[in-house]
Amino acid sequence: MPYTAYISHPDCLLHDPGRHHPERPGRLHAVRNALLDEGLLEGLCLLDAPPATDAQLQRVHTAAHVAHIRASTPASGHQALLDPDTIMGEHTLQAALRAAGAGIEGVRAVMEGDADNAFCAVRPPGHHAERARAMGFCLFNNVAVAAAHALEHYALSRVAIADFDVHHGNGTEDIFRDDPRVLYCSSFQHPYYPDTPHAERDHLIHTPLAARTAGAGFRAALERDWIPAMDRFMPELVLVSAGFDAHRDDPLASLNLDEDDFAWVTRALAAVASRHAGGRLVSMLEGGYDLPALGLSAAAHVRVLCCAPERQTSGRP
Numbered sequence: 001m002p003y004t005a006y007i008s009h010p011d012c013l014l015h016d017p018g019r020h021h022p023e024r025p026g027r028l029h030a031v032r033n034a035l036l037d038e039g040l041l042e043g044l045c046l047l048d049a050p051p052a053t054d055a056q057l058q059r060v061h062t063a064a065h066v067a068h069i070r071a072s073t074p075a076s077g078h079q080a081l082l083d084p085d086t087i088m089g090e091h092t093l094q095a096a097l098r099a100a101g102a103g104i105e106g107v108r109a110v111m112e113g114d115a116d117n118a119f120c121a122v123r124p125p126g127h128h129a130e131r132a133r134a135m136g137f138c139l140f141n142n143v144a145v146a147a148a149h150a151l152e153h154y155a156l157s158r159v160a161i162a163d164f165d166v167h168h169g170n171g172t173e174d175i176f177r178d179d180p181r182v183l184y185c186s187s188f189q190h191p192y193y194p195d196t197p198h199a200e201r202d203h204l205i206h207t208p209l210a211a212r213t214a215g216a217g218f219r220a221a222l223e224r225d226w227i228p229a230m231d232r233f234m235p236e237l238v239l240v241s242a243g244f245d246a247h248r249d250d251p252l253a254s255l256n257l258d259e260d261d262f263a264w265v266t267r268a269l270a271a272v273a274s275r276h277a278g279g280r281l282v283s284m285l286e287g288g289y290d291l292p293a294l295g296l297s298a299a300a301h302v303r304v305l306c307c308a309p310e311r312q313t314s315g316r317p
């Protein structure tokens with residue numbers, strides 16, 4: 001059985017964007033409680049997320065962006081960044097640094113053999129954060145920071161990022177648009193937020209889905225677009241932007257997936273990791289705003305990671 005790490009930090013609960021904001025601390029309680037209820041948490045390797053360093057953040061963000069986020073902490077109350085939904089409170093910086101650091105720790109754990117795969121239960125999410133701007137609840141691009149760490153610190157040359165959040169990860173595309181060492185596969189409701197232009201590159205796989213697309217359409221689209229591209233790319237590490245807001249109960253969007261679909265995509269990605277990356281996979285929480293659906297979906301995702309296929313070692317001594 002694979003050894004799965006669960007990476008989080010209490011500071012991620014301290015980010016308070018305001019009473020009526022959907023990206024709320026209770027999301028992490030919902031994830032953890034679902035894992036507890038289903039008896040999964042006790043089998044995981046619990047690791048604390050360290051804060052990301054400025055040097056790690058600046059592999060994917062401009063120094064000016066990192067300085068801007070650092071300087072935007074309000075003395076009290078809330079401070080809106082680029083858009084009115086992307087909010088900093090007194091403790092948001094700590095949460096954002098831990099969220100980005102979780103991916104660093106996940107990559108370390110799987111690269112150094114402390115875990116086979118990892119799930120990072122963190123907030124704020126990251127995939128809308130571009131190289132030089134915060135947006136869509138995201139300050140730092142957590143999964144991009146993790147990918148850059150794998151490329152730079154561990155000298156990998158092929159990292160795949162699979163993003164099944166209901167929103168397109170414009171930030172991740174912005175950061176890796178001209179870096180073919182990263183295969184970025186994103187499925188997303190379309191047309192929908194953020195509705196930024198998509199670059200056409202061989203290493204950017206866009207899978208737009210019409211509103212009300214359900215599991216069969218989602219699975220067929222990923223089998224058509226993602227799996228062949230990943231098998232051609234042969235990633236040395238698979239990263240996942242695990243947003244669960246494509247769930248049919250989610251209040252922010254209009255796709256009709258359920259937890260079985262999230263289990264299916266997790267199995268498919270774990271199989272890619274097994275074929276090409278020694279099973280190495282690091283998943284990071286992105287969206288998911290209906291708390292019961294988020295808990296069930298994250299539990300379905302983690303259950304598959306715990307039972308992912310063993311590393312394929314045939315042909316090696």
Ligand SMILES: [Zn+2]
Pocket residue numbers: 165166167243245286287288
């Ligand atoms: Zn989302």
